Amino acid sequence: MLFSDERSMTHTDLLTGLNDPQQDAVMHGDGPILVLAGAGSGKTRVLTHRVAQLVVEQGVPSDRILAVTFTNKASEEMRGRLRQLLGDRAERLWISTFHSSGLRILRHNASRLGYTNGFVIYDDQDSKGVLKQIIKELNINDDKYPLDSFSRAIDRAKNNYILPAEAGKRASSVESDLQAQVYDRYQKALLEANAMDFGDLLVNTVRVLKEFPDVLDFYRRTLHYILVDEFQDTNKVQYMFIRLLAEPRRNLFVVGDDDQSIYGFRGATISNILEFEKDYANTKVVKLEQNYRSTGRILGAAHAVIEKNKARKDKKLWTAGAEGDQIRTFIGYDENMESDFVTSEIKRLANQGVKFSEMAILYRTNAQTRALEESLVRAKVPYKIFGGLKFFDRKEVKDILAYVRLLVNPADNQAFQRVVNTPPRGIGAQAVQAIAEEARNTSMPFLHASVTIAQSNKSVKKFVELMGELKQASQTMKFGSFLGCIVEKTEYGPRLAAMKDPTAQSRIENLQELESLGRTMENPQLSNEEVMKDFLDRISLTSSADFPAGETGAEVSTEKSDTVSLMTLHLAKGLEFPVVFLTGLEEGLLPHYRSLDDVVGLEEERRLCYVGITRAMKTLYLTRAHNRGMFASGGSSGTAGGARIVSRFAKDIDPKSLAAVGVERSQGATFIEGYPRFSFDDEDDMSGEYATTFRRKNTTPRYGGDVDSGSSKTSVSLDQLRTLLMPADSIKREIEIPAEYHDKPSAALEQLAPGVEVIHPSFGRGCVESVKGAGSSATVFVKFDSFEESKKLVYRFAKLVLV
């Protein structure tokens, strides 16, 4: 149904096709409501119709609604559906992930916390780089206290909103004390680099809301209705964030399923959903138990698996649909045979008319993709892997982007260390050490320190000059060409082209891809610097769930390709496929051996299995291997003498629902207890015949030959470079103004005194610093939140509204 004209949207339209509990949820009035939505029960439908109901029937302006989802993909999906329901009014809805919401708020308010509003986002690698240095400085024995233990500890602290000071107070052992110390130094280093890590996007958002009542007040006035999807996967900071915003109205609409809580390792606490009713008095609870996705047989299996969990709300999915086929099972001799089976079934189904895009292969760990990929390639089945290595995680892409980062934020010491000697230009560990020392002594960023070191070090001087050139280029060139310019001027591209390494070719192609992506980001409305910042923001928040590996999102508008989807169970949440292959149903893999000795962990593994099963609409395959290459030496409880045994979860499924396919069928073995004998006759299939056909299509490398980059020498002095590389002044950002201020009259001149809060139509909210002159020539100095420096406004022209 498409309601392009908003007036045609009626009450009945809104409720058409919804069952009773769904209607109940959609038509809920004000106040908190918890929707327990089982897998496939129409959760997204309820969420979108609820938003439409608020806008259409309750007349809520769309910019007062915040809907938080889990992934960017889910946000886009939701906005798309709402566009169909609401037309243009959907554009003003604030729909985003937790992290993007935090980023948006911090882009306006980070200066309150001592950062610049133009701070950068550090990814995992960057934070580990920072930690590494700290561990070195503190002379920590990294055998006893490995780097990962610190990043995990910091992550855990942030998930639970424990700030460094609090962590120090709580420390009760040598280890936790050390962790608290490192955490403290880490935060200081990040602040100095004007950088935030992923966790900070949430922690700092909550901090700014908690510590600055006017900021909190601003958002509370703006956002009247809040909806949260996948509520079972929220952790403490996210919960605090929502709770702060939802008060005092408490118009909070959360949707979740405790059976699908699978992010415990990230601090998600099931108690958020189990205890929601306690935290919010008079919560209305709606249960959605009718499943519209899967066959009765699949639901039966799913229920058999999940009902063994203790910590869950009691509910049972049912369907009015068909019972469906039995679940098909297969045991392979090893993971290659398992993969080959999956591949051959896919081909068989494809021949029967099933589209590749209707089939998905799910697994517990990313490592399982290798065998699957090999098999699919050999059989020439088109596929896409979600998750894993992202395009933006590729080394060459990160290297080039690090140059952009450093130009945008000269304080970004991680970016500096990444680029200073890539490609190698004679600046080794010693030189970097000298720069680091100089930086420490002068409390300046590495880049500035390097300008000083440049006086005595030729290689460093050349690097600084290079950065100066790039800075100038960044101001004049369009973004796409500028990226190309970096690749050339740094000699990154030419050097790749000269390499014999067969992977060099594809890396060059990746850089070309990056360049064309940059071209799509160009926007005449924005300054070059804004384009770069926007680009970096987007990249940081692009999750692996959003695009298949290797893709960048630039190609989304092109036709949907018909490919099999491969992804981890975690990434599969929220998706559905007519045919699902759930692979690796073995003890030690699902449940994963790391969770084996802990009840909480095991329950989460069980939910993971449940999520996998419930992705299937019509046909479900369960497969496992008898031997697996990895874990060969892992004598953990899951493995006995190298042979792998069936997952305990599979044993919970009624055997009558299972039907063996392939080898074990002919031998009478069953999936649960079978140890079929395998023949190795058809191993020859695996010869390299097809291997060579899988080569990236050649495109002629653009970066090659001799590059004459040395000719355009900068005539700039080191001192000039120093200023040139200083952080740029504050830049314009999207300004948020609550709807209620749109047509308020301007303040009288007499009302404007230092300290008075005002709103300007394009600069946003600010605070009057001083007023000079009188009458028509009066000028007002205002410090706006979104700008670093205060602005001088002529009273006559500036429309300033009192807050």
Added chain:
DNA sequence: CATGGTGGCATTTTT
């Protein structure tokens, strides 16, 4: 002092 090659090693799940 920088660089490139070699060998050892570990490898859940992710915004």
Added chain:
DNA sequence: TGCCACCATG
């Protein structure tokens, strides 16, 4: 598989 530490060389 890919990353890091170490070592020999220029």
